[in-house]
Amino acid sequence: MAEGMDDRRRGLEEEYFNRKNKEAIEKLRAKIKLAEEAKAAGISTMSCPRCDGALQEKTFEEVLIDTCDKCGGVWLDSGELEQLMKRDQDGWFSRLWFAEG
Numbered sequence: 001m002a003e004g005m006d007d008r009r010r011g012l013e014e015e016y017f018n019r020k021n022k023e024a025i026e027k028l029r030a031k032i033k034l035a036e037e038a039k040a041a042g043i044s045t046m047s048c049p050r051c052d053g054a055l056q057e058k059t060f061e062e063v064l065i066d067t068c069d070k071c072g073g074v075w076l077d078s079g080e081l082e083q084l085m086k087r088d089q090d091g092w093f094s095r096l097w098f099a100e101g
């Protein structure tokens with residue numbers, strides 16, 4: 001029956017999104033672990049490249065970014081930038097990006 005197929009399809013979609021969520025959480029955990037390890041080892045990856053402010057991880061458009069609490073600078077690694085660009089469906093991020101300076 002078509003209805004049975006729909007239920008099965010919904011089940012597969014749910015499974016897919018659950019798996020995607022789990023992957024995202026695992027990536028986030030891995031990143032937090034790395035940051036904690038770096039902090040414990042005294043590596044100054046969490047300080048601002050522009051000033052002596054401290055970088056804080058913030059979630060922007062569901063992408064984790066580093067922002068400076070002193071100069072307000074925003075720092076991204078290439079993967080994070082790519083994620084933001086993918087979310088840039090109406091071009092607001094490109095406008096922001098190229099309008100600056």
Ligand SMILES: [Zn+2]
Pocket residue numbers: 048049050051052053068069070071072073
């Ligand atoms: Zn700064």
